[in-house]
Amino acid sequence: MGDDIRRNMALFPIGIVMKLTDLTARQIRYYEQHELVIPARTGGNQRLYSFNDVERLLEIKDLIEKGVNIAGIKQVLLPVDKDSEDATVVSEQSEVKRRELTDSQLHKMLKQQLIGGGKRPNSVSLIQGELSRFFRK
DNA sequence: ATTCTGACA
DNA sequence: TGTCAGGA
Numbered sequence: 001m002g003d004d005i006r007r008n009m010a011l012f013p014i015g016i017v018m019k020l021t022d023l024t025a026r027q028i029r030y031y032e033q034h035e036l037v038i039p040a041r042t043g044g045n046q047r048l049y050s051f052n053d054v055e056r057l058l059e060i061k062d063l064i065e066k067g068v069n070i071a072g073i074k075q076v077l078l079p080v081d082k083d084s085e086d087a088t089v090v091s092e093q094s095e096v097k098r099r100e101l102t103d104s105q106l107h108k109m110l111k112q113q114l115i116g117g118g119k120r121p122n123s124v125s126l127i128q129g130e131l132s133r134f135f136r137k
Numbered sequence: 138a139t140t141c142t143g144a145c146a
Numbered sequence: 147t148g149t150c151a152g153g154a
Contacts, residue, residue, distance in 0.1 A: 015139065025140080026147055044154070046140060
C-alpha cells in the first residue's frame, strides 16, 4: 500500500488532534509519556500527528471509555516505536516479529472485541475479566 | 495565537 | 486530569 506513507505522514498539531479526538491536550500528552503514541516533532519541538496517530488516539480513547487503564492498553495496542511510526509500512496486519507475546492471537482478538464491535453491556465486564488476567501487576 | 514542560493550591 | 507558570 503506497498511501501508507500518507497515513504515517505527520500533519497536524495537537490543537487539531484535540478536536479530532475530543481528548484534552493533557490526555494526549499523557498517553505519549506512556508511549501509546509517538508523534513526530517540528524543529520547534511542536508535536505533529499523522492520521495513524489520530486513529491510534481514537482507539485509546475508546479503551479508556471502556474502563481499560494504561497498562491494559499497552498490551492491547501493539507497541509503537519511532520507526514504525512515520518511517514506513508496518501496521497491525504485518506479521510483526514480536515473539515476546506468546499469544499474539489473543491480543488480536481482544483488540477486535474492545475496539471493533459495538457495545454490548456484558462483553465489557467479560473483557475486563479476561484482561485482568494479564493486567495483574 | 499556539504549544511545551514541569508542577501541584 | 485540570490548570497555571514561564519560556519558545
